[in-house]
Amino acid sequence: MTKILPFKAVRPAPAYAGLVASRSYEDYSEEELRAQLEFNPYSFLHIINPGYKFQHEIGGEKRFGMVRNRYLEFKEENTLIQDKSPCYYIYQIKSREATCCGIIAAASVEDYEKNLIKRHEDTIAHREELFKDYLKVVGFNTEPVLLTYPDNPVINELLEERMKSRPEYEFATYNRELHSLWLIDKPENIEKIKAEFDALEKIYIADGHHRSASSYLLAKESRENNPDHTGEETYNFFMSYLISESNLRIYEFSRLIKDLNGHSKEEFLILLDEWFRIEDRGHEIYKPSKKHHFNMYLEGKYYSLYLRKTQYKFTDSLSQLDSYILYEKILKPILGIEDLRHDKRIAYIHGRNDLIELKTRVDNGEFAVGFGMLPAGIEEIKEIADENLTMPPKSTYIEPKLRSGLTIYEF
Template sequence: MTKILPFKAVRPAREFAGLVASRSYEDYNEEELKAQLEFNPYSFLHIINPGYKFQHEIGGEKRFGMVKNRYLEFREDCTFIQDELPSYYIYKIHTRDGDCCGIIAAASVEDYENNVIKRHEDTIAHREELFKEYLKVIGFNTEPVLLTYPDDPVINELLEERMRSRPEYEFATANKEIHSLWLIDEPENIERIKQQFAAIEQLYIADGHHRSASSWLLAKESRDQNPDHTGKEAYNFFMSYLISESNLRIFEFSRLIKDLNGHSKEEFLILLDEWFRIENRGIDIYKPSKKHHFNMYLDGEFYSLYLRKHNAKFTDALSELDSYILYEKILKPILGIEDLRYDKRIAYIHGRNDLIELKTRVDSGEFEVGFGMLPAGIEEIKQIADENLTMPPKSTYIEPKLRSGLTIYEF
């Protein structure tokens, strides 16, 4: 049984929505960021980059307070308003690849704590703590955790019914996406959605493991410091975007390695031969079509690597995961990559970018070798979470990616 509640979002006034909404801060290059900050006074980037107002780079805890100040300025100027009634928010993204839509709502930290909301990635303690302190100072959350649930015909019907009406927001972006948002604030529809989610036994984190962990830490601290704690306080919940499994888009990450760890090309291929059937594909671009098949680009040529069947001895869901096989059979023992997060010899390309980028970066001399694989499926991700296992870092790149600043959860 999951607890998914409506909330009173702080959000842009209708006329400002398209101007406020921004991509993730890290998604902008330096020129794009400067243009947004210089020519769009309504961009949410002004809030998360508060030092721009003074033409000064500000970091650390001083930045946290300034983020809150910029946010309060947006509220005082009525760029942001707050809904009077608790609502669920339907968010739809139309792309060239199709549509995806889901519900923005408040998820329970108690469900996270009790593993009703399941995770499949490890988190880093100091990042959890840093983001907890950030949330504590600014007092709001604008990046929802992406949660997924099995397709539900009742929820689908409710969404379809509401989406036949005029959206509260509808705007296009430079990458040819159309973003739309609707409110559901009628008591009878709110109750139907609440009860429908209550009948779902488990939810799975698709993206946002650190955000959910930090929200949980903040809730624990707030609970311990509040002698009148009831469990209904806003800090007991975190903003989430709930999307059905069929709406989820999962891509892989390719791996790029700077050197062969002292091995010659010939020595490296011989070491690979113990675990894989190797076929030189020459200059023909090769992309795997099956699990346990990998592509490799080395010295101007593509190779296919097929895990040898007699070596395919799996003990749990994690041991069958292709990103884990690549790590256990090649990256760690042969190439000496122990730490997938921090080793400076490894880099990643998400599956939204094609193999031409992998080839280009190896041909440039920046990297020596690149590897690719098929993306993990949702059932693999769920099984790993169900077995309380964790994937290697950068195992999945999951969409949709929401725009920041369209719904804000205060606590």
């Protein structure tokens, strides 16, 4: 039984929604960021980049306090307004490739603690602590954790019916996406949705492991410091975007390695031959069509690598994951890549970008070799989470990616 509740979101006044909403801070180039801050006074980027107002770089806890101040200014100016009653929020993103639709709601930290909200990635302790401290000072969160659940006909019908009416927000973005948001505020519909989520035994984190872990740490600390703790306080929940499994779009990450770890090309291919059947594809662009098949680009040629299944033993769901196989049989033992997060010799390209980028970066000498694979499936991710195992870093690139500032959860 999972606890997914409506909440009173702080949101842009309708006239400002398209101007306030921003991509994730890290998605902007320096030039794009500067243009947004210079020419759009309503952008949420002004809140998370408060030093721009004073033309000064600010870091640490001083920055956290200034984020809080800029947020309060947006509220004082009525650019951001809080809803008077708890709602669920339907958020739809239409792109040229696909349409996804889900519910923004508050998920329970207790469910996370009890592993009813299942995770499949490791987190880094210092990043958890840093974001926990950030949340504690600023008092709000604007980036929902992406959660997924099995397709549910009752929820689908409720969403479809509500979406027949005019949305609260509807705006287009430069990358040709159409963003729409509806409120579910009728008590009978709220209760129906709540009941459907109550009936779920578990849900899965698709994206946002650090955000959920930091929210748990904040709740734990707040609980310990509150003698009147009831479990209903806002810190006991974190904002989430819940979408059905069929709405998820999962891509792979390709791996680029700076050098062959002292091996010649011939030595490297011989070492690969122990675990893989290798075919030289020449200049033909090759992308795998099956699990346990990999593509490799090396010295101007494409290669296909097929795992020798008579040699390799599958022991659990993780051992069958292609990113794990690549790490265990090539990256770590042959190329000497132990730390997939921090080793400067490895870089990643997510699968939405063309294989041509991989080729270009090897051809220009920036990297020596590149590897690609098929994306993991949702069932693979769920099996790994159910076995309480964790995938290697950068195993999946999952969409949708939501805009910041459209709904804000206050603690």
